[in-house]
Amino acid sequence: MTMRLSVSHASLGLALSVWAAVGWAEEAQPNGPPPGGSFGIASSGESFGDHPRLFPELREAGVSMVRSFPEWPGLEPERGTFTWEIADRLVESGRKNGIQIFGIFCYLAPWASSAPANAGHGARTRTFPIKDIAFWREYVEAAVARYRNDIVCWEVYNEFNSSGFAQNATVKDYVGLVKNAYEVAKKAHPDCRIGIGCADVDLSFLEQVVVQGAGGCFDFINVHPYSLMDAAMAGRETIFLRMVANLRKMLQKTGQRPDIELWVSEIGVTSTNDAAAERRQAEGIVKAFTLSFGQGVEKVFWFEGRGPAYGAGGDFGIVRNDWSRRPSFTALQTMTRLLGANPRRLGWLNPTGQSYGFVFQGAAEPVLTIWASSEKGDTLRFPADVTVTDIAGRSTPLKGGTDLALARVPVFVTGLPEKLVAEAKGNRDKPFPWLRDFSQAETVSCRMGQANVEEGVTQNEGGDGKTVTGLVDGIYARRTDIGRRSEYMYFDVDDSYASVGDHDLEISVTARAANPEKGARFNLTYEAAKGYRDTPDEFRLSSAAEWQTYTFKLSDANFANNWGWNFRIRMCGSPGDVWVKEVTVKRNGPKK
Incomplete structure (x- = not known):
């Protein structure tokens, strides 16, 4: 018409x-x-x-x-x-x-x-x-x-x-x-x-x-x-x-x-x-x-x-x-x-601390959706018989007391014992157990290495932030790879420490030039109150073959994970790559 x-x-x-x-x-x-x-x-x-x-x-x-x-x-x-x-x-x-x-x-x-x-x-x-x-x-x-x-x-x-x-x-x-x-x-x-x-x-x-x-x-x-x-x-x-x-x-x-x-x-x-x-x-x-x-x-x-x-x-x-x-x-x-057309959230389960489990009121009965939290996998054992359905729709009976091996791919569990359903309901409005609380910490940090030591700061690996790991003076660190267009290092700060409304932050980076003769420099891109922005100041590393620390002071930070990260090291225009040993974040004032 x-x-x-x-x-x-x-x-x-x-x-x-x-x-x-x-x-x-x-x-x-x-x-x-x-x-x-x-x-x-x-x-x-x-x-x-x-x-x-x-x-x-x-x-x-x-x-x-x-x-x-x-x-x-x-x-x-x-x-x-x-x-x-x-x-x-x-x-x-x-x-x-x-x-x-x-x-x-x-x-x-x-x-x-x-x-x-x-x-x-x-x-x-x-x-x-x-x-x-x-x-x-x-x-x-x-x-x-x-x-x-x-x-x-x-x-x-x-x-x-x-x-x-x-x-x-x-x-x-x-x-x-x-x-x-x-x-x-x-x-x-x-x-x-x-x-x-x-x-x-x-x-x-x-x-x-x-x-x-x-x-x-x-x-x-x-x-x-x-x-x-x-x-x-x-x-x-x-x-x-x-x-x-x-x-x-x-x-x-x-x-x-x-x-x-x-x-x-x-x-x-x-x-x-x-x-x-x-x-x-x-x-x-x-x-x-x-x-x-x-x-x-x-x-x-x-x-x-x-x-x-x-x-x-x-x-x-x-x-x-x-x-x-x-x-x-x-x-x-x-x-x-x-789960039916309108699954109702009943709560969560954390039976071993190594998997994510969510219970919903499904089409006919409560349903547990669960998977391992890491590539290491997890093993569960239910006290009574249940049915396990994989994401391809194949259902398998599981006898009580029998091990269920979990991987990163979710499975659905039905026929849940009433005690587990009651436990999930009791957890419904409690904080998720997988989220650590750093609200009272003085600082949070990420120490770079073959396996990072992450205490409230997580490095996000991949894409144009794919780093190279290596030994520098006997210490494992990570560096950028400008030659392969990996000019960034991405980081996320735990929301319990700094999130929406926590504007006054200090980010300290301990680094050194990968090639002292070339030198290196970088600034930060960070989530601000009006979107992502670059710091006007930059860290210019000296030609000395030693670790140096620079602190970026932010007054308008607003870490909300808009794009899945809060800040990044930005190497655009740098003559060479940079090794990073540690990144530390300090919140000035109480948690907002």
């Missing part, structure tokens, strides 16, 4: 738009949308046209919500002209398959953007400020009214804190989108729910959105913790397990309701069609949902159902390009079969 409105009579035109939308909605779905469960899929523009074939697959996997909606430019190519056909088909596919659409308002119609007329499509649809906020209000109200009987939940924009999606943009621009969307959406559909969001877990951005005027104008918060997922897959689940506490801390600090729902509206692990990569992705999908639900996240949307393609890097889909199902599809299907 294409609908032409008179721009010269904007208010009348919008009223006609809403009237027409209401008529379609009442005719289409008089009994309201299908119930949306906790397991979702986030779908990209690349795979948007796949929904007639993809949605039946997703429903078979146990998915009941899909985050997807046509972009504003395609819905309103010129002001007052709405073309709804592609959105209608998407919503109809959802109805046929019992899937609720989770809509997104994005990006900008070219005629509403402040980009120059000769700019490329990306710039024309993503350049701020918007020419007139009335344009946005008309678009949002028309979409919400038309689909009020099909779409309950809407997210305001996609990853506004990313320059790839919002160019020349400010926090105030996003606040304007949020406040106006909330106002007109609630008028068009009082029972709809509006969410705000960000790329990764950008607490600094979200805090600024709230304090600059969006407080009270959202019903839930969305995050995209890809970096935290990377950390979990590298054996650092504890970083992921701090996510919800940090979000709740931000909400409390900004005076928001304590019961605002937290959603993960994108998370994923890429895979090629290589068997090892697909097994890793299957492991990742179970951990993503479990680590999120285990903290109290309400809904999780895996990115993606099928595609998008990233060349040799593979894609995120649980369905391959040829429509065959990956192991991650089976893992998700197994999980939804056992």
